[in-house]
Amino acid sequence: MNTPIADFVKKYAESDCLRFHMPGHKGKGALGIESLDITEISGADSLFEANGIIAESEKNAGALFGANSFYSTEGSSLSIRAALYLFMLHAAKIGKKPLVLAGRNAHKVFISASVLIDFEFEWLAPSKNSYLSCDISESELSEKLALYSDRCVAVYVTSPDYLGRIADIKRISSICKTHNAVLIVDNAHGAYLKFLSESRHPIDLGADISLDSAHKTLPVLTGGAYLHISKNTPDIFAENAKLALSLFGSTSPSYLILQSLDIANRYISNGFKERLNEFCNAVDNLKHELISKGFSLFGDEPLKITLDAKKYGYYGQELADLIAEKGVVCEFADKDAVVFMLTPENGLGSLERLKDSLFSLPKKAEITDSAPEYKQAKRALTPKYAMLCESETVDTENSEGRILCEFNVACPPAVPIAVCGEIIDRNTIERFEYYGIKKCRVVKNKPL
Numbered sequence: 517m518n519t520p521i522a523d524f525v526k527k528y529a530e531s532d533c534l535r536f537h538m539p540g541h542k543g544k545g546a547l548g549i550e551s552l553d554i555t556e557i558s559g560a561d562s563l564f565e566a567n568g569i570i571a572e573s574e575k576n577a578g579a580l581f582g583a584n585s586f587y588s589t590e591g592s593s594l595s596i597r598a599a600l601y602l603f604m605l606h607a608a609k610i611g612k613k614p615l616v617l618a619g620r621n622a623h624k625v626f627i628s629a630s631v632l633i634d635f636e637f638e639w640l641a642p643s644k645n646s647y648l649s650c651d652i653s654e655s656e657l658s659e660k661l662a663l664y665s666d667r668c669v670a671v672y673v674t675s676p677d678y679l680g681r682i683a684d685i686k687r688i689s690s691i692c693k694t695h696n697a698v699l700i701v702d703n704a705h706g707a708y709l710k711f712l713s714e715s716r717h718p719i720d721l722g723a724d725i726s727l728d729s730a731h732k733t734l735p736v737l738t739g740g741a742y743l744h745i746s747k748n749t750p751d752i753f754a755e756n757a758k759l760a761l762s763l764f765g766s767t768s769p770s771y772l773i774l775q776s777l778d779i780a781n782r783y784i785s786n787g788f789k790e791r792l793n794e795f796c797n798a799v800d801n802l803k804h805e806l807i808s809k810g811f812s813l814f815g816d817e818p819l820k821i822t823l824d825a826k827k828y829g830y831y832g833q834e835l836a837d838l839i840a841e842k843g844v845v846c847e848f849a850d851k852d853a854v855v856f857m858l859t860p861e862n863g864l865g866s867l868e869r870l871k872d873s874l875f876s877l878p879k880k881a882e883i884t885d886s887a888p889e890y891k892q893a894k895r896a897l898t899p900k901y902a903m904l905c906e907s908e909t910v911d912t913e914n915s916e917g918r919i920l921c922e923f924n925v926a927c928p929p930a931v932p933i934a935v936c937g938e939i940i941d942r943n944t945i946e947r948f949e950y951y952g953i954k955k956c957r958v959v960k961n962k963p964l
């Protein structure tokens with residue numbers, strides 16, 4: 517597969533052109549990559565009005581993913597905002613009031629998108645065990661879709677989630693189709709799912725839109741992501757994708773990231789599927805070995821290993837710190853879980869080292885305290901309204917009855933423990949305490 521963006525930039529970097537254009541480093545600098553960091557000079561195309569090398573490269577990505585695929589150099593965060601804006605355009609076109617039914621484990625960008633785009637949303641209940649997961653209940657989804665049959669509804673699902681649980685997108689999509697709802701999947705953690713021996717990518721399972729962070733699971737620089745739109749989705753989505761991305765994106769997209777996305781196409785088309793599946797088999801074997809040693813795991817995502825640390829006798833963060841001393845660094849740990857994100861780039865040898873570091877920890881008596889069960893707090897204000905209020909910071913223990921106006925109460929994994937605009941109740945405070953959150957910002961005076 518060709519790499520038109522990378523080829524163009526390489527040729528330019530090797531030429532002796534005088535750079536009387538941005539960026540200010542003029543192709544030289546301490547990082548050593550400056551010569552490849554260009555801007556929209558003649559021939560380089562323009563991300564949001566692409567009709568040259570960027571359009572060609574995006575077509576390559578689309579051929580690999582079997583979708584209308586568009587690049588983001590600002591992560592899935594940008595793709596999420598664009599997707600929700602496209603849904604709003606679609607609702608306006610069909611003349612129905614929009615509503616988004618979203619899994620409660622949505623990334624915080626979903627909330628900020630509601631502030632920017634002003635869409636109405638309602639939560640689908642999260643899993644009882646962790647606010648980071650959401651086992652979408654088919655009956656709850658069907659009931660809500662029937663209830664809102666006069667509205668234009670989008671169902672917004674995060675899958676895989678941070679703990680490595682994958683939702684049944686095929687089933688959810690068939691329910692959405694029965695009710696004419698648009699299915700948007702935050703697949704930030706699952707770009708690679710397309711290349712499993714049998715694809716588990718949301719677009720192949722019936723999603724209308726999938727947002728994939730290429731940088732999370734493919735060898736792409738941080739920030740590289742896709743907005744994939746199914747070929748079966750009404751034309752208004754793909755036709756307005758560039759407009760949607762440009763509304764929220766920087767006017768200076770990174771050409772380093774664009775080259776990285778471009779080169780990933782060649783990487784994927786050159787035997788990636790085989791390498792990925794061989795590596796997934798090795799990860800699966802490691803998971804079995806860990807289980808036989810007494811570890812318990814969450815989730816079934818092929819490229820994640822998520823330990824239920826307390827079952828092995830450790831708090832997640834404690835376990836993560838112990839193996840960090842041996843040079844093994846995880847993606848995320850909280851009280852309950854330790855998450856390892858793996859890709860074939862780790863190499864098969866790294867699995868032995870991960871295993872050795874974990875096997876060196878003796879199993880202890882299970883820790884039995886657990887996160888308070890999630891109860892949906894009452895919403896007093898929309899997130900947008902709450903964010904426009906004058907605020908003050910209070911101790912969380914004294915915050916009962918106040919309206920939260922803090923946008924992000926936990927990062928990573930950036931799934932809000934409580935959502936801006938909600939009235940803080942006892943259950944919220946218990947969850948704050950469990951996750952070690954001592955202060956929060958609350959509404960002082962409501963705006964007029």
Ligand SMILES: Cc1ncc(COP(=O)(O)O)c(C=O)c1O
Nearest residue numbers: 590591592593623702704729741
């Ligand atoms: C589930 C989920 N969605 C969206 C995002 C945002 O992705 P990005 O960092 O590519 O903007 C993240 C980031 O961690 C995430 O975990």
